[in-house]
Amino acid sequence: MKQWAKRVVLFGIDGAGTFFEQTPTPNIDRIFRDGAVCRRALTEMPTISAECWGSILHGVDCRRHGLTNWVTGKRPFPADSPYPSVFRVIRENRPDAELASFCEWGNVNFGIIENNLGVYEVNAQGDELIQAALDYIGAHDFTLIYFHFDIPDHEGHAHGYGSPEHLAAVTLADSWVGRVTEAIEKRGLLEDTMLLVEPDHGGTPPDERGRGSHGGDSDAEKYVSFFAAGGGAQHTELHDMLTRDTAPAILHALGLPIPDTWNSRVPGGLFADVPENLPRPEGLPVRVEEPRLKKAFGVFEEELAALKPALHLPFASFDALPEGTERTGKLYLVDGLRGKAMRFDDGALRVPCPLKGGSVSFTAWLRLDAMENRMPVLSVRCAEDGSGWLCIAATGEDHLVLSVRLPDVDKIRHMEVGLPAKRTGTWIFAAGSFEAEAGVAGFSLNFEPFMRQLLPGKRVMGDGKHARLLLGTDDLSGPGQRFPGVLEDVCVYDKALTDEDMARLKAYYVG
Numbered sequence: 001m002k003q004w005a006k007r008v009v010l011f012g013i014d015g016a017g018t019f020f021e022q023t024p025t026p027n028i029d030r031i032f033r034d035g036a037v038c039r040r041a042l043t044e045m046p047t048i049s050a051e052c053w054g055s056i057l058h059g060v061d062c063r064r065h066g067l068t069n070w071v072t073g074k075r076p077f078p079a080d081s082p083y084p085s086v087f088r089v090i091r092e093n094r095p096d097a098e099l100a101s102f103c104e105w106g107n108v109n110f111g112i113i114e115n116n117l118g119v120y121e122v123n124a125q126g127d128e129l130i131q132a133a134l135d136y137i138g139a140h141d142f143t144l145i146y147f148h149f150d151i152p153d154h155e156g157h158a159h160g161y162g163s164p165e166h167l168a169a170v171t172l173a174d175s176w177v178g179r180v181t182e183a184i185e186k187r188g189l190l191e192d193t194m195l196l197v198e199p200d201h202g203g204t205p206p207d208e209r210g211r212g213s214h215g216g217d218s219d220a221e222k223y224v225s226f227f228a229a230g231g232g233a234q235h236t237e238l239h240d241m242l243t244r245d246t247a248p249a250i251l252h253a254l255g256l257p258i259p260d261t262w263n264s265r266v267p268g269g270l271f272a273d274v275p276e277n278l279p280r281p282e283g284l285p286v287r288v289e290e291p292r293l294k295k296a297f298g299v300f301e302e303e304l305a306a307l308k309p310a311l312h313l314p315f316a317s318f319d320a321l322p323e324g325t326e327r328t329g330k331l332y333l334v335d336g337l338r339g340k341a342m343r344f345d346d347g348a349l350r351v352p353c354p355l356k357g358g359s360v361s362f363t364a365w366l367r368l369d370a371m372e373n374r375m376p377v378l379s380v381r382c383a384e385d386g387s388g389w390l391c392i393a394a395t396g397e398d399h400l401v402l403s404v405r406l407p408d409v410d411k412i413r414h415m416e417v418g419l420p421a422k423r424t425g426t427w428i429f430a431a432g433s434f435e436a437e438a439g440v441a442g443f444s445l446n447f448e449p450f451m452r453q454l455l456p457g458k459r460v461m462g463d464g465k466h467a468r469l470l471l472g473t474d475d476l477s478g479p480g481q482r483f484p485g486v487l488e489d490v491c492v493y494d495k496a497l498t499d500e501d502m503a504r505l506k507a508y509y510v511g
């Protein structure tokens with residue numbers, strides 16, 4: 001296998017999308033003048049950092065690598081995953097290779113690159129990060145260096161993507177690309193080095209509060225620019241490139257084999273020995289078991305007219321959220337099981353709920369990226385003082401719990417269901433119910449009949465005036481606790497759901 005380059009440098013520029021076209025980037029213009037460019041490389045959905053960097057570095061879509069912002073902050077990437085990072089593939093083929101990663105966002109070094117590879121890792125900001133890299137390059141002949149520059153994404157969130165502040169940050173990142181390249185050149189290493197520039201995603205223009213966001217599938221979010229120069233990169237324009245094709249491109253440049261578990265391929269035309277229109281392999285089949293839903297759904301409100309939810313949140317758009325809804329933190333609209341779903345990260349929603357205050361139930365599709373003790377998911381609060389509620393949360397590593405508190409009873413009742421770790425990453429249909437007349441709470445997962453518990457005390461839930469639905473991080477969760485997952489089709493009912501209702505819901509979703 002031909003080795004085109006002795007070393008590769010990947011400059012990852014967070015949140016820069018295709019905004020290089022709108023702001024001066026004199027260094028990138030000069031360095032990549034005779035190289036390859038893809039003006040519209042398609043990134044992963046959802047267009048969120050960990051998902052996108054995970055795919056760029058692991059050569060697979062995000063369902064396969066399973067990385068999210070939450071997961072990458074909590075645990076190292078499994079060293080024995082069938083989807084190795086490009087760092088691991090190099091290490092397994094070249095035990096002595098010098099590998100380095102300089103990141104403004106520590107999650108990449110902690111949670112995306114495997115921790116047992118002897119990669120030289122630095123987490124720092126701005127000039128301090130660049131100086132650390134210059135020192136390293138001055139003293140080492142490396143095989144791969146990855147950079148993560150966060151400042152464009154930071155400014156994009158704060159001022160909108162494409163705002164003057166965001167564009168200035170892209171220009172600043174360009175100057176860092178120039179400084180690092182100059183150091184490589186000074187060492188006489190530029191000749192056989194392949195340089196790559198690539199963002200993970202773009203972002204939206206300033207909204208009414210002057211802020212930007214990403215996670216969706218608009219062109220400004222999902223397309224990024226890709227630049228390659230040196231080390232075999234042809235002078236050409238690339239078409240049909242996914243950002244996850246970056247990992248195979250790096251291995252091809254270094255003359256190393258590409259794992260057959262990856263569903264990515266070297267971008268056609270990037271190298272003289274890679275033809276255009278190379279098919280992208282399917283990779284290893286995903287092992288996550290997804291519920292088998294019906295192919296076509298009727299209108300929820302029509303087919304389930306007998307259930308009459310007091311509140312139904314299909315998450316079609318942020319604008320479609322009910323009036324009076326409060327939003328905090330980072331929330332993302334992403335592709336769900338049958339429509340759109342809401343990813344919560346550190347965000348939360350408080351939605352006013354028209355409930356009378358007697359019986360109450362909820363249903364929701366939920367997908368947990370991981371489990372954490374006291375992790376909030378969803379709660380229905382039935383009184384202003386927060387005294388009556390029904391909620392689900394995770395407890396420990398492997399249990400989902402339905403908790404119920406009645407207004408005049410101090411004790412909180414819990415009903416736990418063991419949830420094996422393999423259920424993380426897949427969709428679950430959860431339902432909680434409280435029947436005022438009998439004083440019975442019920443909990444159901446995946447359309448099973450309710451497990452039930454008799455509760456003592458006053459048999460009403462609230463005052464019928466101040467009910468609200470809380471999704472994501474709430475005031476019952478501990479400090480720093482988050483809901484690392486996704487919700488879709490959330491409903492609240494002003495009645496107790498029965499096993500017959502559950503059968504109706506099953507017939508609607510699953511058939």
Ligand SMILES: [Zn+2]
Nearest residue numbers: 014015049200
């Ligand atoms: Zn990002």
